[in-house]
Amino acid sequence: MYPSDTIVATSTAQGKAGIGVLRLSGPIAAKIGMCLSRRKELKTRVATSSSFYDQKGVKIDNGILIFFKHPSSYTGEDVVEIQGHGGVIVQKLLLSRCAELGARLAEPGEFTKRAFLNGKIDLLQAENVQQLISASTERAARSAMRSLEGEGSTQLRGISERLTSLRAEVEARIDFSDEEVDPIDEEIFLSRLEGVANDLNIIHKNMEQGVILQKGVKVVLFGPPNVGKSTIFNKLLQKESALVTDIAGTTRDALIGQFELGGVRFEIVDTAGVRDSNAVIEKLGIDKTKQELSSANIALYITDNQKHLSNYQRLGVELPDDAKLIKVLNKTDLSGIDSCFSSHNGESVVSMSALYDANLAPLKKAIFATIGEKAADEEGVLMANGRQIQAIKDCLLALKKAQLELERLELLAEELRAASNSLGIVTGEVAADDILGVIFAEFCIGK
Structure with missing residues (x-):
């Protein structure tokens, strides 16, 4: 879980506009929403016409307030969205009031980062949020939307589960080598391993085409x-x-x-x-x-x-x-x-x-x-970036090495672990804090 503070940011572009959307996420988001609107309670998932006030009770703006109670929200936390007028000064006053009430200004991509850390989406989906926002053609946007909805994640989870099954067979024979355990049927095992590599290679090619669509x-x-x-x-x-x-x-x-x-x-x-x-x-x-x-x-x-x-x-x-x-x-x-x-x-x-x-x-x-x-033909194309492509290449290389180590179980297990870790880098199951910082720093503030 993410540190228990509450963040705030304007989610719409800076400048003059008909509407400006401000988003809060965290444990006191609802409390801030109530103080800002002078309401005693907030109804979940109901768009409520509200006025918003400063500390002295002076009205800042009129608009709509929506409360999303955790875990049924984008971030998995309590989320409040305030839809007001899009003027720069109005949005600045609302942000300042939220900060006075205990919210911290969000970092770039922090809302999506919290969604990832709270298990609402995996890292591949999180990065496709940015791919969707920056899509330069209709086809790129449609492909990013499919990836965001989990098309690529579902495929990679299937690969990961098959890898885990193969690892379990190998590691069981290592851990219980002194007991009567049937040896690995090398022909069947190799066939399964090649099947995983072939399916992952298709995903890899689809991701490379996604890079073409995006960049x-x-x-x-x-x-x-x-x-x-x-x-x-x-x-x-x-x-x-x-x-x-x-x-x-x-x-x-x-x-x-x-x-x-x-x-x-x-x-x-x-x-x-x-x-x-x-x-x-x-x-x-x-x-x-x-x-x-x-x-x-x-x-x-x-x-x-x-x-x-x-x-x-x-x-x-x-x-x-x-x-x-x-x-x-x-x-x-x-x-x-x-x-x-x-x-x-x-x-x-x-x-x-x-x-x-x-x-x-x-x-x-x-x-x-x-x-x-x-x-x-965009069907099947998966949006991806260089980091993800490299991790898939590393996984394919580890699988290729594993096919040469069927008689040396310790080395076979090590290559299968390396392959699993490489997949985990794509989905976020293996992700260091510094890598996450780099990934989400590329997002816009408020997303």
Whole structure:
């Protein structure tokens, strides 16, 4: 349980608004609500029209008061919500009065942290509160809502229970090695262990697709000068953001824009054309191109010369190991080549004319295919962050090691314990106070 103090915060955004919501949680939340509204009692889950007063009995505001008695509340504690007018000064006066009556100003994410500590939600669900708030597309919001409602937690609990059963079998044979206990059937045990790993691997892939939905995908255009990068950039953004001329080297600095495709957010970067140059400003632009490529999720290599299509390395640029490369032959209207998209042995190639292909359909198809089928179909996608992904990877690694230790029970048990602990890091069953502090510090105040 959390320390027995009462916290208060404004849950709505700062600034002028029609409504401002103030939230109290803790053992004296109801008492503060009664003092603030001058009521002798508060009815549970009833929206009550109330006035709110300062210490001298001067009315601060009129609004609605709702009391949620523990444990049937968001935090699992007594919670009072005060809905008043959204003025900055009004909310400040209400906060000050609550502080006078014994409440402490809440830290970022503290209401959700209390919900986690009081067993109302697990850590995966708690972190998806923030994912839902910060969702940048409708699909990201829907996926975060499913995770918040426990879809991912239910799957991980099932994995955890199966792991616990496997651990129990192994540890029983270690603890009672002197007694007549049947040995482990290695074939059956290995099959069960592989089943756990396979199911967890599916969850891992779904979480990786969730990261794509939440963070978006960085797409960097690169290639020699005057091959149509800025035209493609403008077409994808559906506006004239980049200057387009026939003069090679027109783009000198990186231009950044955003577009949405199939419910996924993309950040697209138009960069300076790469070539040998002695011009100081142009060389700085080329350096900027290489810098942007170093963090690309998808790199679009643009050229108008079919002979150069398979050799982007001649430009002297390097791509991240995990970046996806799409090769684009542009200006096909000059060569008579049909517009198309093909993918073979992991290589994606697009032929098109940015000038005449109004919707850039082949390129969009290639980009969407590159991010994976799961991102294209949000069903099953689980919102996740880097910490959770790493913990799942650690669990999978421990399971892989466990499959090699079937004849050495002590080492097998140790790997299974490591796998369980890694899962516990995701759900919060294994969570140090300093880690919790970092997680909830990213939340907004009042949530």
